[in-house]
Amino acid sequence: MTDTEVSYVDSPARPLVELTGGPPPGAAELESREIGAWFGDRLVLEGVSLRMPAKEVTALIGPSGCGKSTFLRILNRMHELVPSASLTGEVLLDGKDIYADGTRPQQVRLRIGMVFQKPNPFPAMSIRDNVLAGLKLAGVKCGDKDALVEQSLERAGLWREVRDRLSSPGGALSGGQQQRLCIARSLAVQPNVLLMDEPCSALDPTSTRRIEQTIAEIGHEVTVVIVTHNMQQAQRVSDHCAFFLAAENEPGRVIEHGPTDTIFTAPSDERTYDYVNGRFG
């Protein structure tokens, strides 16, 4: 990233709508240390240490079943929702372990938002209520809700398409629009980190491009971690890349990580080279 871009980020053109009770302002750095994960007795992930720098996009790539999604869910404590799941290691959010005693998962998830593979707007709510759902659900207050709705939808690149029908149900939108609505919903509480679990895998190329634009825009404001199966997408949107791989009957590990350019053009590990060039997976 060049200096001019950084200076642009440090003085954003539009200040965010003010919230009370929300996460602290700005982006945060996320770092995992020696993360391992089990489902029951099966070890699915081992020794993952990764730094995801603030205000940059980190992509997690690798074949199916190598633990990328599990790792992503560990980053905002969604992993523990699975009854048989357990883990080891620590995840530092701006230097503080989110798994430390006395840290409530709700606080962590408020600071680290998540967008899922399948768009999941709340069907019983209107578009506007969907955007504001996070405020209600997490107990965040906002003085100017209209401005927040507009800003969140604008950041997610959906405002112009839905501004005339904010009171119609969120489920009536197309798949791509629903996914951007989910992004807007996550952005409305102004998280420090946004996790995305294959956000485009259920969408057509046009919607995918639209969401990639969105990621490029919000990537300057929050830390983004994205899981993707699409090599070109990882190359287009991410600043950093981590390649996960699980050998047969072995837990997933990070084979290689670094700047996206290096991973795609001059990887140091042969398996990374094979994967990013489509030789397997």
Add this chain to the structure above:
Amino acid sequence: MTPPAAPPRKLVKRRPSETTRQDRLAALGCAVSATLLTWFVMHLLLDSPGWLADLIVAYLLYLAMLYLVTRDRLGRLAASDRLVSTVVVTGALVLLAPLLSLLIYIVAEGAPYLRPGFFTHDMSAVAPTDPVTDTGGLHAVVGTLQQTALTLVLVVPLGVLTAVFLNETRSRFRRPVRIMVDAMSGLPSIVAGLFVYAALIIPGIQAGVGLFSYNGMMATLALTMVMLPTVTRTVDVVLRLVPDGLREASLALGASRARTVWSVVLPTARTGVTTAVILGIARVAGETAPLLFTSFGALGMNANPFSDPQESIPLFIYRFIKQPLENVQQRGYVGALVLILLIFGLFAIARVVGRDRSQRKAKRITVKTQENR
């Protein structure tokens, strides 16, 4: 909006139909020949035992003919398809027949004697020999409404909470609770009444506690035992249908589990919860057995469900239908008609209350956009 150069093209709406003209003609032909053949066989060759036998023979002949004719015209696959769809439609009609005949019977028996006066006075001043049109059921209507409402007040929160417990928690006690609920739904309703009678009313009367004697509240408790498992099981099933993705989305926004249930899961399942309540109302509004030893029934008005015996419509029907005088029995039919109307009314109210708000809004918006065009 339309480009000026485009010539207006007439749009022809087409809707491919399932059956063609030939199909309908063939079916009609089969029906006619089956009827004639039945008449020939059952009345000219044999001595028919009755119209029901004729009907069954005619129906079987019709099915056989339809199958053969269709197989000849369109092949074996189409023939078995036609055969099965005919049987399915017949099944639906056969099921509908008792329901409709019951409704028609009750309406025919009750409607001629139903007067507005039914809703304005009770039976305390009506002698058994008075005409049926003098029947007064105000006390029974009030009792049924009060008891059903009180039961709902007790059951809806309890049932929904139990269903949430069964679905949204990871407690080890979910299994035993689910088994209990299932067992309770098999409980004969008269046992619920007996239980309240033996466990509350007898000791209550002996100890002289006013609330625990024959009154509407005791009936409500018995009805609660009947309605609770119905509502709990239905809400349980409905909550299970709410996609897990919505729960995860809510939790990922920083919501607590309780908040997720209250703001996301229950609103999504709103229509289903309404259905559960409707099923529950249908279950209790017509219950008679649990009331026999609890609210006991009365001829006069008692608008206080917390003391003294209280009438309700099922008890009203039961009281009069077992009397020897014919015009008194007729009062029971009037009561039955009013009960059916009342349950329909409660259904309608529950539907309106439980209608999906966002959908209603969406409908209004589509109407508006159409007007704008």
